[in-house]
Amino acid sequence: MTAVPSRTRARTDTDPLWLRVLALTLVIGFLGVMILLPLATVFVQGLSRGLAPAWAAIREHDALAALQLTLLIAAISVPFNAVFGVCASWAVAKHDFPGKSLLVSLIDLPFSVSPVVAGLIYVLVFGLQGWFGPWLQAHNISIIFAVPGIVLATIFVTFPFVARELIPLMEAQGTDEEEAAVSMGASGLMTFLRVTAPNIRWGLAYGVLLCNARAMGEFGAVSVVSGHIRGRTDTMPLHVEILYNEYDFVGAFAVAGLLCLMALGTLALKALLEIARPELDSHGV
Amino acid sequence: MATATADRGRPWRRRSAVPGLGLTLGVTVSILSLVVLIPLAAVAARGLSLSPESFARVAFSQRAVHAYLLSLGTALIAAVINALLGVLTAWVLVRNRFPGRRLLDSLVDLPFALPTAVAGISLATLYGPNGWLGAPLARAGITFANNAGGIIIALTFIGLPFVVRTVEPVLRDLAADVEEASASLGATRLQTLIRVVAPSLAPAWITGFALAFARGVGEYGSVIFIAGNMPYRSEITPLLITIELEQFDYAAASAIALVMLGLSFALLLIVNTGQAWMRRSTEA
Numbered sequence: 402m403t404a405v406p407s408r409t410r411a412r413t414d415t416d417p418l419w420l421r422v423l424a425l426t427l428v429i430g431f432l433g434v435m436i437l438l439p440l441a442t443v444f445v446q447g448l449s450r451g452l453a454p455a456w457a458a459i460r461e462h463d464a465l466a467a468l469q470l471t472l473l474i475a476a477i478s479v480p481f482n483a484v485f486g487v488c489a490s491w492a493v494a495k496h497d498f499p500g501k502s503l504l505v506s507l508i509d510l511p512f513s514v515s516p517v518v519a520g521l522i523y524v525l526v527f528g529l530q531g532w533f534g535p536w537l538q539a540h541n542i543s544i545i546f547a548v549p550g551i552v553l554a555t556i557f558v559t560f561p562f563v564a565r566e567l568i569p570l571m572e573a574q575g576t577d578e579e580e581a582a583v584s585m586g587a588s589g590l591m592t593f594l595r596v597t598a599p600n601i602r603w604g605l606a607y608g609v610l611l612c613n614a615r616a617m618g619e620f621g622a623v624s625v626v627s628g629h630i631r632g633r634t635d636t637m638p639l640h641v642e643i644l645y646n647e648y649d650f651v652g653a654f655a656v657a658g659l660l661c662l663m664a665l666g667t668l669a670l671k672a673l674l675e676i677a678r679p680e681l682d683s684h685g686v
Numbered sequence: 687m688a689t690a691t692a693d694r695g696r697p698w699r700r701r702s703a704v705p706g707l708g709l710t711l712g713v714t715v716s717i718l719s720l721v722v723l724i725p726l727a728a729v730a731a732r733g734l735s736l737s738p739e740s741f742a743r744v745a746f747s748q749r750a751v752h753a754y755l756l757s758l759g760t761a762l763i764a765a766v767i768n769a770l771l772g773v774l775t776a777w778v779l780v781r782n783r784f785p786g787r788r789l790l791d792s793l794v795d796l797p798f799a800l801p802t803a804v805a806g807i808s809l810a811t812l813y814g815p816n817g818w819l820g821a822p823l824a825r826a827g828i829t830f831a832n833n834a835g836g837i838i839i840a841l842t843f844i845g846l847p848f849v850v851r852t853v854e855p856v857l858r859d860l861a862a863d864v865e866e867a868s869a870s871l872g873a874t875r876l877q878t879l880i881r882v883v884a885p886s887l888a889p890a891w892i893t894g895f896a897l898a899f900a901r902g903v904g905e906y907g908s909v910i911f912i913a914g915n916m917p918y919r920s921e922i923t924p925l926l927i928t929i930e931l932e933q934f935d936y937a938a939a940s941a942i943a944l945v946m947l948g949l950s951f952a953l954l955l956i957v958n959t960g961q962a963w964m965r966r967s968t969e970a
Contacts, residue, residue, distance in 0.1 A: 421782065428778040429790070431771045435843050436793050438818060439808040446811060485717050492710040504714070510722060512897075513950055515904025517924035518943045521931065522725035525732050530936055532728065556721055580703040589705035611798065618801025620907030625928060638803040638907070645807045645911070654811075657804040664799035671799075672792045 443661050447654035458644070458652035459659055466632045467640035467656075470548070474623075474636060475616040478555040482612050483605065486563025490601075491593070493564075494571035495579060505568065511560040519557045520625025523550055546628030551636065554622035559612045566608030567601055570680075574600055603678045607671070614667040618660065729947070733940035745941040749917055750926060753942075754949065757923040760834050761902030764841035769895045772849025773887070779850070780857045794850050797843055802907030809840055810911040832914035837922065840908040845898030852894035853887060860886055889961055896957040903950045 447455050458464060489508055493501060511519065525531050527544040537544060544550045578600070582592040620638040627634045635643065637660055644653035675681055733741070744750070779791050797805065813820040813830045820830065830836035860883065868878040906924040913920040923946050930939035 424774060424778050425782065425784065427771070428775045431775065432790060432793065434819070435846055436796050438812055439805060439843065440793075440796065442808045442812045442818070443804060446808075485714065488710040488717075489714040492707055492714050495704045496707040496711075498707065498711065504718075507718060507723065508714075510726075513900045513904075513954060514726070515906065515924045515927075515943075515946060515950075517906050517927050518729065518904070518947065521927060521939055521943055522729050524931065525728040525936060525940065526725050528936070530934070553721070557725070560722060576704050583703055583705060589709075592704070593706070614799045618799075618804070620801060620803040620806075621905075621924060624907075625931060638801045641801075641803050641807065650811075653807055657801075657807060660801050660804050664796060664801070664804075667799040668792050668795055671795065672788070 440661060443654055443657050446650060447658040449654075450651050454651050455655035455658065458649075458655040461652075463632045463635065464637075464640055464652075464656055467635045467637045468659075470551075470635065471617050471637040473548070474551055474555050475613055477552050478559060478616050479609060479613045481556055482559055483563050483609050485560070486565075486567055486608060487601075487605070489564040490567035490571050491597070494568050494574075495576050508564050509561050511557050514557075516558055516619065516621030517625055519622040520554050522557075523553050523626055527553075545626055546630070547634060550626035551623050551634065554626045555616050555619050558619050558622050559615045562612035562615065563605065563608035566604050566611070570601060570604040571597070603674060603681060607674050607678075607681050610667060610670055610674070614664060617663060729940045729943050732937055733944040736937050736941060740937075741941050744930075744935075744938040745945045749921070750923075750942055750945070752918045753921050753923040753926045754945065756834060756837070756921070757903050757946070758949065758953075760837040760841055760922075761899050761905075764838050764845055764902050765895050765899035767838070767842050768845045768849045768898045769891065772846065772894060772898075773853050773891060776850045776853040776857055780854060795847050797846050802844065802905070803911075805843055806840065806908040806911035809843060809908065810836075813839060813912060830912065832916045832920050834920065836912035836914070837909050837920060840912050841902040841905055844905050844908050845902050848898040848901065849891065849894035852890045852897070856887055856890040889965060892957060892961050892964075896954060899957075900950055900954055903946070903953075 489504075492498075493505060524545055526533060527537060527550060528534050529538065529545075531545075544553070578596050579592050582596045583589075587595065618638055619636075620642070623636055624639060624642070627636065627639055629635060629639060629643070631643065637656060641653050641657050641660070644650075644656065733745075736744070775794065779787060779794075811817050813823070813836060815821065815824055815829070815831070823829070828835075830839065865878055865882055868882045869875070873881065904924060906922070906928075909922055910925055913922065913925075915921050915925055923942065927939045927942050927946075930936075930942065
């Protein structure tokens with residue numbers, strides 16, 4: 402950071418031109434090499450033999466099954482985490498209780514756990530050698546190497562997203578409006594629906610958006626619990642890996658391109674939310 | 687918030703007039719326990735079920751120690767790169783107006799939105815022997831196959847948004863007039879930077895660094911395609927865990943996972959303590 406001029410916003414224009422150009426060039430070079438080139442690589446590789454093979458790779462049976470599974474996983478894990486996030490932030494932001502900061506740290510815990518470990522823990526609990534493995538097998542229930550395990554692992558890695566977004570927002574809003582509603586006789590549920598929900602809906606949308614992007618893109622955790630049964634337990638990112646390892650680069654990058662388009666859609670929605678609600682822009686992580 | 691002294695039997699609890707604490711806290715703690723805490727305890731239980739000797743043998747085998755050092759070292763280097771270039775990026779995005787700024791700003795978040803496997807195959811191709819960047823670099827004698835360089839590239843990609851996004855709001859709120867005052871009182875630009883800008887930036891900067899670092903230590907999807915995954919050379923810890931799992935050696939996988947969790951928690955603790963200490967010393 403030492404190379405950066407510390408001029409005020411008003412004075413930035415009077416900074417030496419070479420310094421501004423140098424800083425801008427460095428940043429554009431960095432983002433170009435780290436972000437734009439990888440993005441371009443996906444589309445160029447995916448379309449290297451034209452549109453038809455890429456389209457065929459996406460329309461292929463296993464790819465469609467993977468797409469369906471990915472959407473199913475997101476459709477279960479995202480609402481689950483949204484409900485949890487609202488509950489947790491209601492408890493944390495609107496009340497005081499001992500151990501609150503510990504609770505917040507524990508909610509954030511999944512962010513500092515490797516995705517592979519996130520998969521491993523469910524294998525240890527529900528896998529054949531795991532705590533409930535023998536019981537589950539006796540009752541013919543499969544969790545690991547099946548859809549429930551993928552859902553659990555996805556919930557784990559996306560666990561903090563919504564709560565993290567809502568807690569600071571709800572803390573900043575305080576409890577005055579809720580207290581007023583309650584003192585005028587509104588029930589708790591009514592207070593939440595009529596008073597709190599309208600205040601947090603954009604923050605919730607923002608958290609859900611980030612949660613959904615990670616849920617559809619998770620690889621490490623899902624890879625451990627999925628078992629890689631083609632057309633059955635392969636999500637889109639796992640399908641990309643399989644195609645790539647089979648040297649089907651056009652196919653791998655075609656499916657990856659579809660995931661890229663989803664990611665770019667996420668970023669576009671996020672930018673729209675930030676333009677509509679500038680207060681959301683203050684905590685991007 | 688009303689402090690109810692009449693809250694008999696629970697003197698520690700400041701009663702809020704807002705209802706629903708019991709229900710929401712109950713749901714939160716139950717779900718947190720079922721989804722996060724109890725499964726995490728399973729790793730500790732399985733890892734510690736080994737005798738101390740066999741724990742040491744699997745968790746501190748030569749191969750495992752290489753993997754820890756590689757994971758920590760590459761994550762550290764990538765986090766440092768991101769700390770330096772991230773703060774520069776945030777500065778340029780906040781303090782300059784140029785065409786395409788909004789687009790560039792949005793693209794900084796791409797590593798959050800893009801599936802890691804996609805990033806992995808893309809970086810592996812880009813820096814591979816026939817890639818746009820890999821081919822010219824290979825002619826210059828620099829390769830990223832089977833060494834730490836490729837891992838650092840992948841971890842730099844994954845950690846890129848953290849520093850930018852934590853520093854950006856602080857930079858935006860840092861009142862320009864404070865800097866102007868400092869300048870008008872005769873401070874040189876460097877003095878303003880060190881005495882005025884750096885102290886207010888430091889906590890967010892360190893937070894971003896720690897987040898990028900923690901993410902890098904555990905990262906898997908973006909790394910395995912580019913790294914070559916050679917034992918003792920380019921095999922990261924999460925990969926070693928999956929290898930043990932594929933051999934159904936759950937105890938070894940848990941032991942390695944425990945060491946990794948311990949290392950990353952210890953490092954985060956150091957960062958947090960340092961940050962608290964720094965905040966106290968700037969406030970004093």
